[in-house]
Amino acid sequence: MQNEQILLTRQQMAWWLVIGEDQLLVAQGEQPIPFGCLDELPFPNLDAFEQLVVGEYEGYPVNLVVLPDLNLDMRFGEYQGLRYLLGKVSDELFNLAGRAFQIINFLNTHRFCGQCGQPMHRIDWELAMKCYQCGHRCYPRVSPCIIVAIRRGKQVLLANHVRHNRPGHEIYTTLAGFTEAGETLEQCVEREVFEEAGIRVKNIRYIKSQPWPFPHSLMMGFIADYAGGELNIDKNELNDAGWFSFDDLPLLPPHGTIARLLIEKVRQRCR
Numbered sequence: 425m426q427n428e429q430i431l432l433t434r435q436q437m438a439w440w441l442v443i444g445e446d447q448l449l450v451a452q453g454e455q456p457i458p459f460g461c462l463d464e465l466p467f468p469n470l471d472a473f474e475q476l477v478v479g480e481y482e483g484y485p486v487n488l489v490v491l492p493d494l495n496l497d498m499r500f501g502e503y504q505g506l507r508y509l510l511g512k513v514s515d516e517l518f519n520l521a522g523r524a525f526q527i528i529n530f531l532n533t534h535r536f537c538g539q540c541g542q543p544m545h546r547i548d549w550e551l552a553m554k555c556y557q558c559g560h561r562c563y564p565r566v567s568p569c570i571i572v573a574i575r576r577g578k579q580v581l582l583a584n585h586v587r588h589n590r591p592g593h594e595i596y597t598t599l600a601g602f603t604e605a606g607e608t609l610e611q612c613v614e615r616e617v618f619e620e621a622g623i624r625v626k627n628i629r630y631i632k633s634q635p636w637p638f639p640h641s642l643m644m645g646f647i648a649d650y651a652g653g654e655l656n657i658d659k660n661e662l663n664d665a666g667w668f669s670f671d672d673l674p675l676l677p678p679h680g681t682i683a684r685l686l687i688e689k690v691r692q693r694c695r
């Protein structure tokens with residue numbers, strides 16, 4: 425990835441991702457991400473802070489400004505966590521904001537070399553941190569995860585995860601888990617499904633991926649068919665799981681999530 429350490433001119437029109445303490449500056453109204461040039465936006469002087477172009481959106485650069493804290497007198501809007509943007513901006517802009525949060529997370533967690541303990545330094549030809557003592561180099565961490573919707577006849581397997589159990593608002597969704605070192609994605613699907621639900625699957629097919637920057641996952645979505653075994657859930661991960669018919673579904677994750685997309689893919693195959 426290119427490391428564009430370009431300071432935009434004060435007249436350059438751009439999107440502004442102003443982030444400090446894991447919070448993002450958002451505006452009220454239709455478009456929460458500030459857009460315009462620095463001379464016109466009601467920002468205090470941002471030139472003092474680290475800046476990085478993280479991409480382009482609708483023909484304009486998307487500029488990350490890293491604030492050390494939120495003590496700046498910012499009357500433009502309010503600060504919110506990244507999840508605030510879900511469903512409020514396009515997927516493309518959400519992914520760029522996610523990228524900005526991931527870059528900050530990377531810089532904050534790679535200040536010292538994991539090999540020799542000396543301070544790391546940003547290099548200027550790609551986005552990476554390098555140790556000039558021992559040569560060790562690190563790139564932003566991306567953690568692959570599988571997420572899978574499983575079909576049995578005209579039913580889909582849905583589970584209520586322990587983190588989705590707000591009383592009266594129990595969301596039932598697909599199974600998911602982190603890929604382990606040395607494992608293929610298909611092996612990961614088989615292992616996670618067996619560990620969490622006690623069943624075997626077959627006909628594993630890749631559908632789509634979605635960056636999930638909380639803090640640096642990449643969800644890789646699959647569908648699969650039930651192959652055997654009795655449901656036996658891992659109580660550390662799941663409160664409940666079951667086979668659901670499409671005319672009698674529980675509360676599902678919202679549209680726009682890859683989980684929902686996979687459930688809808690299984691629904692199409694059940695027609």
Ligand SMILES: [Zn+2]
Pocket residue numbers: 537538539540541542555556557558559560
């Ligand atoms: Zn080192």
